[in-house]
Amino acid sequence: MSLPLALDVASAKPAGKRPYFLEQEVERVLGIAMAAVQELAVARQRMDTLERILEAKGVMTREEIDAFRPDADQAAERGLWMQEYLVRVLRIVQQEGEAIAADARGDIRSEEVAVELSDRA
Template sequence: MSVNDAIAEAGAKAAGKRPYFLNEEVETVLAITMAAVQELAVARQRIDTLERLLEGKGVLSRSEIETFSPDPSAAVERALANQEYIARVLRIVQQRGEAASQPDDVASEDVGNEIGARA
């Protein structure tokens, strides 16, 4: 998978326009913040698990983890993972841009207007 494929996949959207219950800009910032919070919470749990298992089995200490420096290959993998992460966090901004550039796209229709039209 290429970097562009991974980023495009991370930003894929469901059909229909996102409904907003608050101010659109406020919800955008909230969505970005919550995506970052969710990613961080999962990462912290996994890191804690790994550190406890490794230290408990005497494989390495947490101080060794703190002083680790990745080799060039690992650094490239980390850079790709960071780009995918950023794409997921900023997904809503990407989708808003896509919807604005494709106003006739059925997948970008305003769900709120659609519901109001049926009432």
């Protein structure tokens, strides 16, 4: 996935105002932390699966995996992945910045349209 595509995917959000149940700043940090936790949990499960299969088939040991050092191309690919990952994890900060910019431009939000339409009924 390219960085521009990752930015588009990370920007996807439901219409309407984000509900907050705690202080907004606490919710923001919690959202970031939970995104990281989710990513890590999935990665750990997949990594464990791969290591067990490789070891069971006699392809390589876990020690060989631990000793691996990426070459320049592999390191660059990992760097791109890291940028895409950070975009996903920090999505809430980006979306809040976009909301602030939309307010500054005077953009109309979907919830405002809904209120206006319901007032007419």
